[in-house]
Amino acid sequence: MTENPILSGLNKAQIKAVTHTEGPLLVVAGPGTGKTHTIVRRIAYLLDIGVKPHEILAITFTNRAAREMRERTEAFTGQKGIGISIVTFHMFGLNMLRHITGREFTLIGRDEQVEILKDLTGGRVKDGLDALDKISKIKNLFDEKGMENNSIYQRYQAILRDMNALDLDDLILLPVELLTRDEKAWSYGEMFRYIMIDEYQDINPSQYRLIKALSRFTWNICAVGDSDQAIYAFRGADVENFLNFERDFHGAEVVVLDENYRSSGIILEASQNLIKNNTKRIKKDIHAIREIENIPIKLISTYDERAEAEAIVREIENRIGAISHFHIMQAKQSYDYGEGSYRFSDFAILYRTNSQSRKLKEAFVEAGIPFKVIGDTDSRVLKQIEERLKNRLNDISHGSTLESILEEAFSSVEDDELTGLKRNLIFAYRDLPVVEGLSRVIDELSLFTSPDAFDPEADAVHLMTLHMSKGLEFKVVFIAGVEDGIIPYRLSQRDGDDEEERRLFYVGMTRARDELCLCYCENRSDHGKGTGQRPSPFIKEIPEAYIKHMVLSRREKAKKKPRQQRLF
Amino acid sequence: MSFIADLHIHSRFSRATSPDMTPEGIWRWAQLKGIAVIGTGDFTHPGWFKEIADKLEPSENGLLTLKKQYRNQDIPSSCRADVFFMVTGEVSCIYSKDGKTRKVHCILMVPDMQTAARINITLSKIGNLKSDGRPILGLDARELLNITLDASPEALFIPAHAWTPHFSVFGAASGFNSLSECFEDLTPYVFSIETGLSSDPPMNWRLSSLDNITLISNSDAHSPVKIGREANIFETEVSYRGITEAIKTKKGFRNTIEFFPEEGKYHYDGHRNCGICLAPEQTKAYDYICPVCKKRITIGVMHRVQTLADRDNGSRPEGAPDYRSIIPLNEVIAEALKTGQNSKAVMSEYFKIISNLGPEFKILLETPLDDIGRVSHPLISEAIKRVRENKIHISPGYDGEYGRIKIFEEKDIKVNSRQMSLF
Numbered sequence: 001m002t003e004n005p006i007l008s009g010l011n012k013a014q015i016k017a018v019t020h021t022e023g024p025l026l027v028v029a030g031p032g033t034g035k036t037h038t039i040v041r042r043i044a045y046l047l048d049i050g051v052k053p054h055e056i057l058a059i060t061f062t063n064r065a066a067r068e069m070r071e072r073t074e075a076f077t078g079q080k081g082i083g084i085s086i087v088t089f090h091m092f093g094l095n096m097l098r099h100i101t102g103r104e105f106t107l108i109g110r111d112e113q114v115e116i117l118k119d120l121t122g123g124r125v126k127d128g129l130d131a132l133d134k135i136s137k138i139k140n141l142f143d144e145k146g147m148e149n150n151s152i153y154q155r156y157q158a159i160l161r162d163m164n165a166l167d168l169d170d171l172i173l174l175p176v177e178l179l180t181r182d183e184k185a186w187s188y189g190e191m192f193r194y195i196m197i198d199e200y201q202d203i204n205p206s207q208y209r210l211i212k213a214l215s216r217f218t219w220n221i222c223a224v225g226d227s228d229q230a231i232y233a234f235r236g237a238d239v240e241n242f243l244n245f246e247r248d249f250h251g252a253e254v255v256v257l258d259e260n261y262r263s264s265g266i267i268l269e270a271s272q273n274l275i276k277n278n279t280k281r282i283k284k285d286i287h288a289i290r291e292i293e294n295i296p297i298k299l300i301s302t303y304d305e306r307a308e309a310e311a312i313v314r315e316i317e318n319r320i321g322a323i324s325h326f327h328i329m330q331a332k333q334s335y336d337y338g339e340g341s342y343r344f345s346d347f348a349i350l351y352r353t354n355s356q357s358r359k360l361k362e363a364f365v366e367a368g369i370p371f372k373v374i375g376d377t378d379s380r381v382l383k384q385i386e387e388r389l390k391n392r393l394n395d396i397s398h399g400s401t402l403e404s405i406l407e408e409a410f411s412s413v414e415d416d417e418l419t420g421l422k423r424n425l426i427f428a429y430r431d432l433p434v435v436e437g438l439s440r441v442i443d444e445l446s447l448f449t450s451p452d453a454f455d456p457e458a459d460a461v462h463l464m465t466l467h468m469s470k471g472l473e474f475k476v477v478f479i480a481g482v483e484d485g486i487i488p489y490r491l492s493q494r495d496g497d498d499e500e501e502r503r504l505f506y507v508g509m510t511r512a513r514d515e516l517c518l519c520y521c522e523n524r525s526d527h528g529k530g531t532g533q534r535p536s537p538f539i540k541e542i543p544e545a546y547i548k549h550m551v552l553s554r555r556e557k558a559k560k561k562p563r564q565q566r567l568f
Numbered sequence: 569m570s571f572i573a574d575l576h577i578h579s580r581f582s583r584a585t586s587p588d589m590t591p592e593g594i595w596r597w598a599q600l601k602g603i604a605v606i607g608t609g610d611f612t613h614p615g616w617f618k619e620i621a622d623k624l625e626p627s628e629n630g631l632l633t634l635k636k637q638y639r640n641q642d643i644p645s646s647c648r649a650d651v652f653f654m655v656t657g658e659v660s661c662i663y664s665k666d667g668k669t670r671k672v673h674c675i676l677m678v679p680d681m682q683t684a685a686r687i688n689i690t691l692s693k694i695g696n697l698k699s700d701g702r703p704i705l706g707l708d709a710r711e712l713l714n715i716t717l718d719a720s721p722e723a724l725f726i727p728a729h730a731w732t733p734h735f736s737v738f739g740a741a742s743g744f745n746s747l748s749e750c751f752e753d754l755t756p757y758v759f760s761i762e763t764g765l766s767s768d769p770p771m772n773w774r775l776s777s778l779d780n781i782t783l784i785s786n787s788d789a790h791s792p793v794k795i796g797r798e799a800n801i802f803e804t805e806v807s808y809r810g811i812t813e814a815i816k817t818k819k820g821f822r823n824t825i826e827f828f829p830e831e832g833k834y835h836y837d838g839h840r841n842c843g844i845c846l847a848p849e850q851t852k853a854y855d856y857i858c859p860v861c862k863k864r865i866t867i868g869v870m871h872r873v874q875t876l877a878d879r880d881n882g883s884r885p886e887g888a889p890d891y892r893s894i895i896p897l898n899e900v901i902a903e904a905l906k907t908g909q910n911s912k913a914v915m916s917e918y919f920k921i922i923s924n925l926g927p928e929f930k931i932l933l934e935t936p937l938d939d940i941g942r943v944s945h946p947l948i949s950e951a952i953k954r955v956r957e958n959k960i961h962i963s964p965g966y967d968g969e970y971g972r973i974k975i976f977e978e979k980d981i982k983v984n985s986r987q988m989s990l991f
Contacts, residue, residue: 320669321742322734323704324660326583329968331841343664344706368583368704370695417698420614420688423621427685444689459663459706460695 006044017222017255018042021049021194024249026242027224030286031271031510032262032473035224039196040072042222043084046194053083057192057214060088061199064454065471069198085192089207093171100184106165113167120155131156139169140236142176142206172206179213189217200225200245204236212248221249227281231467231504233497239280256284262473266294267516270542271509277541278499290513296548298517299539303552305356305481308519309363311552312478315517316347316369316461319476323368344370346475348462350508352486357463360480364461372449374464378418379449385409386445393438402430402437466508477512479505483520484534505538570822571604571806572929574799575656576675576728576762576786579610579619582701586791591623591653593792595634596641598651601796602927604806605631607656607677607786610701611684612691621681624653630679630808644923652806655684658702658728659691660735661709665750671742672709672750673702673728673735675762675786676716679808683720690715709737710751717757724812725757729764729788731869732834737761738876740867745876746777759816760784765798766832766869766965769824769891770884774877779885782815785824793910796929797896799825823890825929829869830962831895831971837868838966845966848874866967895955895973897921897928903975904947917944932956951975 007015014034017027018041029035039058046056060066070086087095094107108116110132117135118128135153138146147153160166166174178185195214197203200223203211215221223245230239246252260268265288272286298315302308320342322328349360357373364371388409396405403426410422425444429437449455454462454472462474466487481487488501509516520535539547580589589609598606608624610616624632631652654677661672678684691697695705705712709727716725727737727747734741737750744750747758760782763772772783785798804810804820814820829835838845842860848871858865895903901917902909922928924943925935932952941949954960954975965971 320662321671323662324583324700324702325735325968328734329584340669341664341667342669344662346664365696365699368699370704370706416614417692417696420617420698421692423614423618424685424688424692427621427681428689431682448693458694 004048006041006048010038010041011257011259013255013257013259014038014041017257018045020253020255021046021051021220023219024245024252025222026200026245026249026252026254027222028226028254028256028282028284029224030226030228030257030260030284031507032260032268033257033286034259034261035198035257036069036072038257039069039198039224040076042196043073043081044077047077047080051194053081054085054191055193056084056196057092057194058084058086058196059092059198060086061202063088065198066091089210090168090171093175093210096175096178096185096188097166097171100178100182100188106163107171108160108163108165108167116159117152117156120152120159136169137236139173140204140206142173142209169206172210176206176209176213179210179216186217189214193218194220194222196222196224198224199229201227201230201239201242202232202237203241204232205238205241208238208241215249219249228275228278228503229470229507231470231500231507233500243280243282254282256282258284258286259289260286261289262513263288263510264290264292264294264512264514266296266546267509267512270297270516270546271506273543274509274538274541275502275506278502280499292514295515297542297546298515299482299547299549300517300519301535301549301551302519302521304521304523304525305359306363307552308480308521309359312349312360312480312517312519313363313367313369315478316476317367319347320344342475343459344461345459347478348464348469348472348474348476348511349478349480350464350466350469350511351480352466352489352504353481354465356481356486360463364463370460372455372458372460372462374454374462374468378415381413381415381418382445382448385413386442389438389442389445393435393442396434396438400434402426402432402434402441405434405438406441466504469511470507473511473513475513476515476517477508478517478519479508480519481521481524482518482536482539483524484536486524487536487538502538502541505536569806570801570803572602572796572799572801572825573605573654573811574598574601574603574787574789574796575605575607575654575677575784575811576658577607577609577656577789577795578658579608579613579616579701581610581613581616582790584790585701588792589790591620591634592638592641594653594795595639595651596643597792597795599643599647599649600922600927602647602649602929603796603799604650605652605654605802605811606795607675608632608653609656609658611655611657611676611678611681612659612688612697612703613657613701614698616701617681617684617688620653620655626680627652629806629810631806632681644919646923646925647927649927654808654811655679655681657684657687659707659712660702660704661707661712662704663706663708665708669742670709670744670750671735671739672737672744674709674712675726675728676712677724677726677812678716679720679722679812683723686719687715687723690719710754713751713754713757717754722808722812724759724815726784726815727758727761729766730761731764731767731872733867733869733872736764738872740872740875747781762786763824763826764788764832764834764869765827766829766835767873768826768829768893769888770882771829771870771873773884773888774873774879774881776878776885779888782818782821783824783889784815784821785826785891793898794896796825797894798827799929801825818887818889821889823892825933826891826893828893828895828960828962828971828973830964831973832869833965833968833970834866834868835870835971836964836966837865837871838969839863839865840967840969845964845969847964868964868966870964892933893955893958894932895960895975897932899973900932900951900955900975901945901948903973904945904951917948920944921948947976 017038066088073081113132114128117131121127121131227242268288300311425441429440487505488498524533578585580587608620623638625635627633657676659674697703713725716723730736730738733739737743748755763783769783787797789795801822802814803822804814837851839858901914921944937949937953961974963972
């Protein structure tokens, strides 16, 4: 018997997930277990058994995930895959509304929402933002009481109706409503005979209702996800939906993808040992497939966050080799250049809160190592400037020059790097007619990385929060600030959700392919009061045998030979 | 006309550079040295870009000049001359290719500030330009060449100090075995390499693959006094086009002015901190392992040339431009006076000589020895004579340590001192 090429190279569990097409299916996909790979093959398999492209719906959370899944599906299925819906929840809602109402409406973004709510709450931006939070929560949690009783909510909805406008959350709510009463909606829902939902552990109550509403038309619901990677409780996501899948979808088959293709055995084992302390989870036993050297997890303790940043820089330099002649001449020993093959994008530094990035950035600037901060203010500012310039494009007054327009658009910018960019843009395009020059500038700015996007092309060390790291992988991962109160994160007044925090730490650990390095400081000024920091209690949940502890105390430079010691 | 150009230097915005590397300071020292065209360096740096945009102005020849209001530094009348700036920069590409970390420094020469700005915009999308005047980017050198050509077909891309072990296209530690390994389909757009301090043209002539490549030499100066320690002599019009055409075609490229390669920091192999300096054959005998620290020995330029050479020592390809070897005047004076290179005594002697006789290059290369003898210490004219005749001794540099020059034996100095007392 010749092997079906769609199944070739898949492991047993993956084959089961791919070929179980009829009836509900829960695919428990731990980190690095080939989740997207399996979904892509499952889509190809459906096509192969005669399912029509338009009958397949795959829902993801982010545009990035949708794009990646679409590209990989197209690459695998070719022409046959045209017409499959691989979309985000919002995109699905938008398509459906357009299809069945046949009318156009305005989609308003966050800024406009705040503008409306600010006016409703007395004119202060802060109050507008608070109200936005509340309204978004009511919608995401499908809080019917709130909908009926909250007066701001009702006034806000009325304004939107008058404007013929919807906000992003409405793109979920409205379809749910229509699917309960509108015949056109039913026929739209009926179209999808095979539905897949990615990152099922992150769905919120209103998304859950949407899935339930769709399940009235087909029982072929495949949920993919990992209860151990549920990290969006703060946005209203509820891991219980994942845990209850078997109850909600009677007769569901559960497949656990149990082979990890990403991390070294030691990293995988350490993370499994950590996460098994959670109670809200589906138990699973994953084993490592890659045959690589088991480098112990490095635990670096430093005096403060500045020393922590320097230690991380030093660790990167040790792997990539000398960065400049200046470094070579300063070194006490001659540089031993190995046969390394590292590049800057092999390294990522993860942290719990954005405020931790400041000292890290400083250290990277000082070392001259290229880096990118995902969610950085610089790229946000650039996006704002780009928007501002786009608006100016239709409104260029007589006598204004590219220089004057850019000076105005950049007027609030103090950063040298961005001021330098402004000057370069002026020099590069000032000889063109103003409108053309401005269009070129806008084109250039649009090519800068968008604020939240990870750009795999950018060969730089990546800095980001643990939340942002979900779905990514790096050869060497540093987690900074592995300290009690930061990981797990606790606001002073109340305790956080330790299980959620443990999952977040688990997500961070499992981003690492070859090496994982955890750092904590004795003192920290960038986060609360700061002295007398203690290591995160989560560290104790990692077997000591997997850890190599390196203590860099006060004034001791990272380049000195580390003192080894037992952990506790 | 014939003129001297130094097309690779760094501004005060680069690491470990002198605060005197300002437009005014560079302008002044170019005249003291006798350089007509000098690179701005560092055009990628936002601070330096602003400074050169503010203080320099374009002239008709595609080069820039210092604005009149900034020309207020003291220049001896014997040295006063026009100085033109060419917009140049250097980028350190650190990336991984074919399973190995690569580190390649590259010089960019551009016809105007507009082109520089276009390159800067593209590079800012990739990395941070303000950390260092010579930014480190995670960028394939081939891609940098592509970006440069995209910005302007007139721009020129030249691999910097092509042989140094750690940061160059042929470097032993993280370079390539050929230009085409590095630049692939774009290799034909690499017209030239910079030979660096530790190699001279005869070493490069041993590679037939470099026969069509123009070997240029620049100072890579981090402080004013080092400007022009290597340079190029052109016989063409003083213009961006004139210079770059000469580099592309060798027509109008007369010769280079070279460091003695032994004086360069990476001529031989060894370990600076272990005090181990080895000729290539010795390194092989030690099996590339340092006898002191047992780590891998830093492989120098001579060794690397021997590894990649396909010709014997002494072969010279047809049409290869000539070269002159020099030792910078302050070093010559220091050797004669047996005192530090940057000491007061040396610098005062230096200024005495150039104020009387003209810029440094003229003194080193042309001025009759008698004239030099008339205005300075007789040992100095004797030293210059020996340098011109290559009758000097240098213990080679290695692993970041400069070679040590010896122009005089102990006895020479005694004899000369006695002669002195006769006057």
